[in-house]
Amino acid sequence: MTGNFLTIGELGRGTDTKVETIRYYERIGLLAAPGRTAGNYRAYGAEHLKRLSFIRRSRDLGFSLDQIRALLDLADQRDRSCEAVDAIAREHRVEVDRKIADLRALRRELDSMIDQCRCGTVADCRIIEALSPQAQPQPR
Protein backbone atom coordinates (compact mmCIF):
# COMPACT_ATOMS: atom_id res chain seq x y z
CA MET A 1 0.00 0.00 0.00
CA THR A 2 3.02 2.29 -0.28
CA GLY A 3 2.94 2.62 -4.06
CA ASN A 4 3.09 5.71 -6.21
CA PHE A 5 -0.51 6.68 -5.58
CA LEU A 6 -2.90 7.87 -2.91
CA THR A 7 -5.66 5.87 -1.30
CA ILE A 8 -9.00 7.56 -0.89
CA GLY A 9 -8.25 8.14 2.79
CA GLU A 10 -4.94 9.84 2.00
CA LEU A 11 -6.57 11.99 -0.63
CA GLY A 12 -9.22 12.90 1.89
CA ARG A 13 -6.68 13.94 4.51
CA GLY A 14 -4.73 15.89 1.89
CA THR A 15 -7.74 17.93 0.87
CA ASP A 16 -9.76 17.98 4.07
CA THR A 17 -12.53 16.00 2.47
CA LYS A 18 -14.48 13.07 3.85
CA VAL A 19 -14.06 9.78 2.05
CA GLU A 20 -17.79 9.59 1.37
CA THR A 21 -17.70 13.01 -0.19
CA ILE A 22 -14.94 11.98 -2.59
CA ARG A 23 -16.96 8.95 -3.67
CA TYR A 24 -19.96 11.23 -4.04
CA TYR A 25 -18.01 13.58 -6.32
CA GLU A 26 -17.01 10.60 -8.42
CA ARG A 27 -20.59 9.36 -8.61
CA ILE A 28 -21.89 12.68 -9.88
CA GLY A 29 -19.04 12.94 -12.38
CA LEU A 30 -17.23 15.87 -10.79
CA LEU A 31 -14.03 13.99 -10.03
CA ALA A 32 -12.80 11.45 -12.61
CA ALA A 33 -12.88 7.81 -11.52
CA PRO A 34 -9.30 6.77 -10.74
CA GLY A 35 -7.63 3.45 -11.55
CA ARG A 36 -7.90 0.56 -9.12
CA THR A 37 -5.37 -1.57 -7.30
CA ALA A 38 -5.38 -5.37 -7.45
CA GLY A 39 -7.54 -5.31 -4.32
CA ASN A 40 -10.06 -2.97 -6.00
CA TYR A 41 -8.96 0.09 -4.01
CA ARG A 42 -9.14 3.47 -5.73
CA ALA A 43 -5.65 4.69 -6.65
CA TYR A 44 -5.39 8.45 -7.06
CA GLY A 45 -2.61 10.44 -8.73
CA ALA A 46 -1.35 14.01 -8.54
CA GLU A 47 -3.96 15.14 -11.07
CA HIS A 48 -6.77 13.99 -8.80
CA LEU A 49 -5.23 15.80 -5.89
CA LYS A 50 -5.10 19.03 -7.90
CA ARG A 51 -8.69 18.66 -9.10
CA LEU A 52 -10.09 17.90 -5.71
CA SER A 53 -8.18 20.80 -4.15
CA PHE A 54 -9.69 23.08 -6.77
CA ILE A 55 -13.15 21.74 -6.04
CA ARG A 56 -12.78 22.15 -2.28
CA ARG A 57 -11.39 25.65 -2.51
CA SER A 58 -14.26 26.62 -4.80
CA ARG A 59 -16.77 25.09 -2.40
CA ASP A 60 -15.23 27.07 0.44
CA LEU A 61 -15.85 30.17 -1.63
CA GLY A 62 -19.47 29.16 -1.96
CA PHE A 63 -19.57 28.11 -5.61
CA SER A 64 -22.23 25.51 -6.38
CA LEU A 65 -21.21 22.14 -7.77
CA ASP A 66 -22.68 23.18 -11.11
CA GLN A 67 -20.59 26.35 -11.16
CA ILE A 68 -17.53 24.30 -10.25
CA ARG A 69 -18.26 21.89 -13.07
CA ALA A 70 -18.28 24.86 -15.44
CA LEU A 71 -15.10 26.30 -13.94
CA LEU A 72 -13.31 22.96 -14.29
CA ASP A 73 -14.36 22.67 -17.92
CA LEU A 74 -13.06 26.17 -18.59
CA ALA A 75 -9.84 25.60 -16.67
CA ASP A 76 -9.02 22.81 -19.10
CA GLN A 77 -9.33 24.96 -22.21
CA ARG A 78 -6.14 26.81 -21.49
CA ASP A 79 -5.95 28.91 -24.66
CA ARG A 80 -9.47 30.28 -24.47
CA SER A 81 -10.27 33.70 -23.10
CA CYS A 82 -11.10 33.63 -19.43
CA GLU A 83 -14.11 35.90 -19.82
CA ALA A 84 -16.46 33.07 -18.98
CA VAL A 85 -14.53 32.36 -15.81
CA ASP A 86 -14.79 35.99 -14.86
CA ALA A 87 -18.52 35.92 -15.56
CA ILE A 88 -19.12 32.97 -13.26
CA ALA A 89 -17.17 34.61 -10.46
CA ARG A 90 -19.00 37.91 -10.88
CA GLU A 91 -22.37 36.21 -10.99
CA HIS A 92 -21.50 34.42 -7.79
CA ARG A 93 -20.46 37.70 -6.20
CA VAL A 94 -23.85 39.17 -7.03
CA GLU A 95 -25.52 36.23 -5.32
CA VAL A 96 -23.33 36.67 -2.27
CA ASP A 97 -24.15 40.36 -2.15
CA ARG A 98 -27.82 39.62 -2.30
CA LYS A 99 -27.52 37.11 0.52
CA ILE A 100 -25.62 39.58 2.66
CA ALA A 101 -28.27 42.25 2.08
CA ASP A 102 -31.05 39.78 2.93
CA LEU A 103 -29.33 38.72 6.12
CA ARG A 104 -28.71 42.30 7.20
CA ALA A 105 -32.36 43.22 6.70
CA LEU A 106 -33.27 40.13 8.68
CA ARG A 107 -30.85 41.03 11.41
CA ARG A 108 -32.40 44.46 11.76
CA GLU A 109 -35.82 42.87 12.19
CA LEU A 110 -34.53 40.42 14.76
CA ASP A 111 -32.88 43.29 16.59
CA SER A 112 -36.01 45.36 16.92
CA MET A 113 -37.97 42.29 17.94
CA ILE A 114 -35.50 41.35 20.64
CA ASP A 115 -35.08 44.94 21.83
CA GLN A 116 -38.78 45.20 22.55
CA CYS A 117 -38.90 42.08 24.71
CA ARG A 118 -39.40 43.02 28.36
CA CYS A 119 -39.37 39.35 29.30
CA GLY A 120 -42.74 39.27 30.99
CA THR A 121 -45.17 36.48 30.25
CA VAL A 122 -45.71 34.93 26.86
CA ALA A 123 -49.14 36.53 26.71
CA ASP A 124 -47.65 39.98 26.13
CA CYS A 125 -44.38 38.91 24.54
CA ARG A 126 -43.43 41.35 21.80
CA ILE A 127 -41.52 38.68 19.91
CA ILE A 128 -44.52 36.40 19.63
CA GLU A 129 -46.58 39.42 18.68
CA ALA A 130 -44.11 40.45 16.00
CA LEU A 131 -44.32 36.98 14.53
CA SER A 132 -48.13 37.06 14.35
CA PRO A 133 -49.18 39.48 11.64
CA GLN A 134 -52.78 39.83 10.51
CA ALA A 135 -53.16 37.89 7.29
CA GLN A 136 -56.34 38.28 5.27
CA PRO A 137 -57.82 35.47 3.21
CA GLN A 138 -57.62 36.24 -0.49
CA PRO A 139 -60.78 36.04 -2.60
CA ARG A 140 -60.88 33.37 -5.28
Place this chain on the structure above:
Amino acid sequence: MTGNFLTIGELGRGTDTKVETIRYYERIGLLAAPGRTAGNYRAYGAEHLKRLSFIRRSRDLGFSLDQIRALLDLADQRDRSCEAVDAIAREHRVEVDRKIADLRALRRELDSMIDQCRCGTVADCRIIEALSPQAQPQPR
Protein backbone atom coordinates in the same frame (compact mmCIF):
# COMPACT_ATOMS: atom_id res chain seq x y z
CA MET B 1 -67.72 25.58 -1.50
CA THR B 2 -68.66 28.93 0.00
CA GLY B 3 -68.95 27.71 3.58
CA ASN B 4 -67.45 29.16 6.70
CA PHE B 5 -63.99 27.78 6.02
CA LEU B 6 -61.00 28.09 3.73
CA THR B 7 -59.88 25.58 1.13
CA ILE B 8 -56.21 24.78 1.00
CA GLY B 9 -55.83 27.01 -2.05
CA GLU B 10 -57.42 29.96 -0.29
CA LEU B 11 -55.26 29.44 2.76
CA GLY B 12 -52.24 29.32 0.47
CA ARG B 13 -53.14 32.59 -1.22
CA GLY B 14 -53.85 34.18 2.16
CA THR B 15 -50.42 33.30 3.51
CA ASP B 16 -48.33 33.24 0.34
CA THR B 17 -47.69 29.53 0.72
CA LYS B 18 -47.78 26.82 -1.90
CA VAL B 19 -50.44 24.18 -1.47
CA GLU B 20 -47.81 21.44 -1.37
CA THR B 21 -45.99 23.26 1.39
CA ILE B 22 -49.12 23.41 3.52
CA ARG B 23 -49.64 19.69 3.09
CA TYR B 24 -45.98 19.21 3.94
CA TYR B 25 -46.37 21.19 7.18
CA GLU B 26 -49.32 19.02 8.08
CA ARG B 27 -47.39 15.83 7.34
CA ILE B 28 -44.52 16.81 9.61
CA GLY B 29 -46.92 17.87 12.34
CA LEU B 30 -46.25 21.60 12.23
CA LEU B 31 -49.77 22.61 11.23
CA ALA B 32 -52.69 20.69 12.75
CA ALA B 33 -54.72 18.57 10.35
CA PRO B 34 -58.00 20.40 9.67
CA GLY B 35 -61.44 18.88 9.34
CA ARG B 36 -62.68 17.64 5.99
CA THR B 37 -65.67 18.44 3.83
CA ALA B 38 -68.03 15.79 2.48
CA GLY B 39 -65.86 15.62 -0.62
CA ASN B 40 -62.71 15.03 1.48
CA TYR B 41 -61.35 18.55 0.99
CA ARG B 42 -59.38 20.10 3.84
CA ALA B 43 -61.46 22.80 5.60
CA TYR B 44 -59.37 25.39 7.44
CA GLY B 45 -60.53 27.88 10.06
CA ALA B 46 -59.24 31.17 11.41
CA GLU B 47 -56.93 29.36 13.84
CA HIS B 48 -55.13 27.65 10.98
CA LEU B 49 -54.75 30.94 9.19
CA LYS B 50 -53.14 32.47 12.28
CA ARG B 51 -50.83 29.54 12.80
CA LEU B 52 -49.68 29.38 9.22
CA SER B 53 -49.10 33.14 9.13
CA PHE B 54 -46.91 32.77 12.20
CA ILE B 55 -44.98 29.95 10.60
CA ARG B 56 -44.44 31.84 7.35
CA ARG B 57 -43.38 35.03 9.04
CA SER B 58 -40.91 33.07 11.16
CA ARG B 59 -39.57 31.30 8.09
CA ASP B 60 -39.10 34.66 6.40
CA LEU B 61 -37.02 35.65 9.39
CA GLY B 62 -34.91 32.56 8.86
CA PHE B 63 -36.04 30.44 11.81
CA SER B 64 -35.73 26.72 11.21
CA LEU B 65 -38.82 24.54 11.35
CA ASP B 66 -37.54 23.10 14.63
CA GLN B 67 -37.18 26.58 16.11
CA ILE B 68 -40.67 27.42 14.91
CA ARG B 69 -42.05 24.28 16.48
CA ALA B 70 -40.54 25.43 19.79
CA LEU B 71 -41.87 28.98 19.35
CA LEU B 72 -45.36 27.68 18.63
CA ASP B 73 -45.28 25.50 21.72
CA LEU B 74 -44.20 28.49 23.81
CA ALA B 75 -46.74 30.80 22.24
CA ASP B 76 -49.47 28.52 23.53
CA GLN B 77 -48.38 28.66 27.15
CA ARG B 78 -49.55 32.20 27.59
CA ASP B 79 -48.87 32.58 31.31
CA ARG B 80 -45.28 31.40 31.21
CA SER B 81 -42.31 33.75 31.15
CA CYS B 82 -41.17 34.54 27.65
CA GLU B 83 -37.50 34.05 28.47
CA ALA B 84 -37.33 30.94 26.35
CA VAL B 85 -38.77 32.85 23.39
CA ASP B 86 -36.16 35.51 23.85
CA ALA B 87 -33.45 32.85 24.01
CA ILE B 88 -34.49 31.28 20.70
CA ALA B 89 -34.53 34.67 19.00
CA ARG B 90 -31.12 35.62 20.38
CA GLU B 91 -29.63 32.30 19.42
CA HIS B 92 -30.94 32.79 15.92
CA ARG B 93 -29.46 36.28 15.80
CA VAL B 94 -26.06 34.85 16.66
CA GLU B 95 -26.37 32.40 13.77
CA VAL B 96 -27.34 35.19 11.42
CA ASP B 97 -24.38 37.28 12.55
CA ARG B 98 -22.05 34.39 11.92
CA LYS B 99 -23.46 33.89 8.45
CA ILE B 100 -23.08 37.56 7.63
CA ALA B 101 -19.46 37.51 8.78
CA ASP B 102 -18.76 34.39 6.73
CA LEU B 103 -20.30 35.90 3.63
CA ARG B 104 -18.39 39.14 4.04
CA ALA B 105 -15.08 37.29 4.31
CA LEU B 106 -16.06 35.33 1.26
CA ARG B 107 -17.00 38.46 -0.60
CA ARG B 108 -13.60 39.99 0.11
CA GLU B 109 -11.92 36.92 -1.34
CA LEU B 110 -14.10 36.99 -4.42
CA ASP B 111 -13.33 40.67 -4.84
CA SER B 112 -9.61 40.26 -4.82
CA MET B 113 -9.88 37.32 -7.18
CA ILE B 114 -12.04 39.20 -9.64
CA ASP B 115 -9.94 42.37 -9.38
CA GLN B 116 -6.86 40.53 -10.47
CA CYS B 117 -8.46 39.14 -13.61
CA ARG B 118 -7.05 40.84 -16.70
CA CYS B 119 -9.26 38.70 -18.92
CA GLY B 120 -6.52 37.18 -21.02
CA THR B 121 -6.50 33.46 -21.72
CA VAL B 122 -7.48 30.80 -19.25
CA ALA B 123 -3.83 29.70 -19.05
CA ASP B 124 -2.90 32.75 -17.02
CA CYS B 125 -6.26 33.46 -15.44
CA ARG B 126 -5.80 34.70 -11.91
CA ILE B 127 -9.17 33.37 -10.87
CA ILE B 128 -8.35 29.81 -11.88
CA GLU B 129 -5.00 30.26 -10.22
CA ALA B 130 -6.58 31.50 -7.02
CA LEU B 131 -8.78 28.43 -6.97
CA SER B 132 -5.82 26.05 -7.35
CA PRO B 133 -3.85 26.00 -4.11
CA GLN B 134 -1.02 23.59 -3.45
CA ALA B 135 -2.32 20.80 -1.24
CA GLN B 136 0.11 18.35 0.31
CA PRO B 137 -0.74 14.71 0.90
CA GLN B 138 -0.90 13.89 4.59
CA PRO B 139 1.13 10.96 5.98
CA ARG B 140 -0.82 8.03 7.37
Place this chain on the structure above:
DNA sequence: ATGCACCCTGTAGCAACTACAGGGTCAAGG
Protein backbone atom coordinates in the same frame (compact mmCIF):
# COMPACT_ATOMS: atom_id res chain seq x y z
C1' DA C 1 -4.04 -16.53 12.59
C1' DT C 2 -5.99 -12.73 14.26
C1' DG C 3 -6.80 -8.13 15.03
C1' DC C 4 -7.36 -3.71 13.30
C1' DA C 5 -7.58 0.10 10.19
C1' DC C 6 -8.82 0.80 6.10
C1' DC C 7 -11.38 -0.03 1.68
C1' DC C 8 -15.68 -1.60 -1.24
C1' DT C 9 -20.90 -1.17 -2.82
C1' DG C 10 -25.42 0.21 -2.08
C1' DT C 11 -28.96 2.46 0.17
C1' DA C 12 -31.24 5.72 3.19
C1' DG C 13 -31.22 9.97 5.69
C1' DC C 14 -30.84 15.34 6.55
C1' DA C 15 -33.59 20.41 5.53
C1' DA C 16 -37.37 22.32 3.50
C1' DC C 17 -39.58 22.07 0.21
C1' DT C 18 -41.20 21.19 -5.02
C1' DA C 19 -43.04 18.50 -8.74
C1' DC C 20 -45.21 15.22 -10.70
C1' DA C 21 -48.69 11.05 -11.73
C1' DG C 22 -53.03 9.41 -11.55
C1' DG C 23 -57.10 10.09 -9.83
C1' DG C 24 -61.67 12.57 -7.49
C1' DT C 25 -64.87 16.93 -6.74
C1' DC C 26 -67.27 21.15 -7.64
C1' DA C 27 -69.55 24.83 -10.07
C1' DA C 28 -70.70 26.93 -14.34
C1' DG C 29 -71.82 27.05 -19.35
C1' DG C 30 -73.98 24.97 -23.31
Place this chain on the structure above:
DNA sequence: CCTTGACCCTGTAGTTGCTACAGGGTGCAT
Protein backbone atom coordinates in the same frame (compact mmCIF):
# COMPACT_ATOMS: atom_id res chain seq x y z
C1' DC D 1 -77.61 16.37 -18.51
C1' DC D 2 -72.98 16.61 -19.80
C1' DT D 3 -68.75 18.47 -20.28
C1' DT D 4 -65.04 21.55 -19.18
C1' DG D 5 -61.80 23.42 -16.26
C1' DA D 6 -60.19 24.71 -11.89
C1' DC D 7 -59.40 22.91 -7.98
C1' DC D 8 -58.61 19.06 -4.57
C1' DC D 9 -56.78 14.19 -3.04
C1' DT D 10 -52.76 10.62 -2.08
C1' DG D 11 -48.35 8.99 -2.75
C1' DT D 12 -43.88 9.11 -4.41
C1' DA D 13 -39.66 11.00 -6.24
C1' DG D 14 -36.71 14.89 -7.10
C1' DT D 15 -33.72 18.97 -5.50
C1' DT D 16 -28.52 20.32 -3.13
C1' DG D 17 -24.52 18.64 -1.04
C1' DC D 18 -23.39 15.83 1.44
C1' DT D 19 -23.41 12.15 5.67
C1' DA D 20 -24.24 7.71 7.82
C1' DC D 21 -24.90 3.31 7.98
C1' DA D 22 -24.93 -2.06 6.83
C1' DG D 23 -22.62 -5.80 5.36
C1' DG D 24 -18.89 -7.20 3.43
C1' DG D 25 -13.48 -7.47 1.56
C1' DT D 26 -8.21 -6.11 1.88
C1' DG D 27 -3.61 -5.09 3.74
C1' DC D 28 -0.39 -5.28 7.16
C1' DA D 29 1.58 -5.95 11.72
C1' DT D 30 1.89 -8.91 15.59
